[in-house]
Amino acid sequence: MEPTIQSGRRSLLKYAGLASIIFLAGCETMVPRGGERAPTPTPTPPPVTSGLPTDQTHHRIALLVPLSGKNAGVGQSLANATTMALLDTKAGNIRMTNYDTAKGATVAARKAIADGNKLVIGPLLSDNVVAVANIARPAGVPILSFSNDAGVAGNNVFLLGHIPSQSIDRVVSYAKSKGMSRFAALVPNGVYGQRASSALLRSVKDVGGTVVSIQNFSRDSRSVEAATKKLSENGDFDAVLLADNGTMAIKAAPFIRKNASGSAKILGTDLWNTSSNLAGSPAMRGAWFASVSDGLYRQYAGKYRSRYGRAPFRLSSLGYDSVLLTVKVAQNWEVGTPFPIEQLTDSGGFIGLDGVFRFRRNGVSERALEVQEIKSGSFTVVDAAPKGF
Known part of the structure; x- marks a missing residue:
């Protein structure tokens, strides 16, 4: 991360009040990570609007998420989160209308633009x-997307999604600070694995380390075992990046302990932040991964479960933060005029449920990440996220 500068601190102070909104209705109940359901669901309230407002006193914002089909659960959780944020902020000058991308993203976008929306929040998929x-774009309407695919960012498209390469940078830098200089990696076949490999090579080079071996695997036990046996063919290593989700990490870790450098530190990405079962795996104990902080998210999740009778999807924090950001910008945004895009790239950044973040000029979000260690039954923060840029 870049060192904190005075102007950045001043800017962050301007936004600190927004993050404090989630404390308005504190919670005592901790909720599991991910989208697990609570035992007694309650009916979901209706969307913020059932139709477009007829007055000219509100900013019209479109929320484009899947509200039907296989991703409806995630989409509804995002929609619920935006509703909560609007209620918490008492944003009387904003009206949000939901559009279902499962029925066609292009159709939803055309309807949203024709309806006069000046900002699109969403969609979910790249x-x-x-x-x-x-x-x-031709209508001059910017997009705040929940995607984490940097390839679709830029030219008025801003990504709220957590970029995997940033978590790799963070955990590699932390490992190097602890004396580790020789790295290896297990990455899945496919686009995610290719990007993880590239990110690791770049990160290790930046910290002055050496990449000893990178092995690809298919998502089955036989392939993982074969890949781990090949890891040490080019020599020992201090740390091995296991660039996959928590389920695959649990499968792969025993093979790493058995076939690779036995004392090597296992490193992971922010994908592990949604996998509470990692803490129950003996082979994963001592592993490090980088992710956004869960401190404010836990309080939000308690409020969410109280309101909707179920735990939110972890991704839904992006929906809440998108509204916090919009409300802040709307304080100086004249109704009926284009959204002030230039305010999105404030170098001081913004504060949300997932901590401080800012948008680069290329539309990709940069986030302050913490490093967590997997203990027996829990995750522990071993290096806190920076409080500014």
Whole structure:
């Protein structure tokens, strides 16, 4: 992370009040990570609006998420989060209308723009971002997407999603600070694995370390075991990046302990932040991973479960933060005028449920990440996230 500068601190102070909003209705109950359901669900309240407002006193914002089909659970959790944020902030000058991308992202985008919305929040999937941008860009309407695919960012498309390469940078830097200089990696076949490999090579080079071996695997036990046996063919290493989700990490860790350098530190990405079962795996104990902080998220999750009768999807914090950001910008945004895009790239950044973040000029979000260690039954923060940029 870049060192904190005085102007950044001043800017962050301006936004600190927004993050404090989630304390308005504190909670005592801790909720599990991910999208597990509570035992007694309650009916979901209706969307913020059932139709477009007829007055000219509100900013019209479109929320494009899947509200039907296989991703409806995630989409509804995002929609619920935006509703909560609007209620918590008492944003009387904003009206949000939901559009279902499962029925066609292009159709949803055309309807949103025709309805006069000046900002699009969403969509969720990178393919949908491309489709929506083709409609929104010519109209001069910016997009705050939940995607983490940096390839679709830029030209009025801003990504709220957590970028995997940033978590790799963070955990590699931390490992190097603890004396580790020789790195290896297990990465899945496919685009995610290719990007993780590239990120590791770049991160290790930046810290002056050496990449000893990178092995690909398919998502089955036989392939993982074969890949771990090949890891040490080029020599021992101090740390091994296991760039996959928590389920695959649990499968792969015993093979790493058995076939690779036995004392090597296992490193992971922010994908592990949604996998509470990692803490129950003996082979994963002592592993490090970098992710956004969960401190404010836990309080939000308690409020969410109280309101909706179920735990939120972890991704839904992006929906809440998108509204915090919009409300802040709307304080100086004249109704009926284009969204002030230039305010999104404030170098001091913003504060949300997931900590401090800012948008780079290329539309990719940069986040302050913490490093956590997997203990027996819990995660422990071993290096706190920076409080500014």
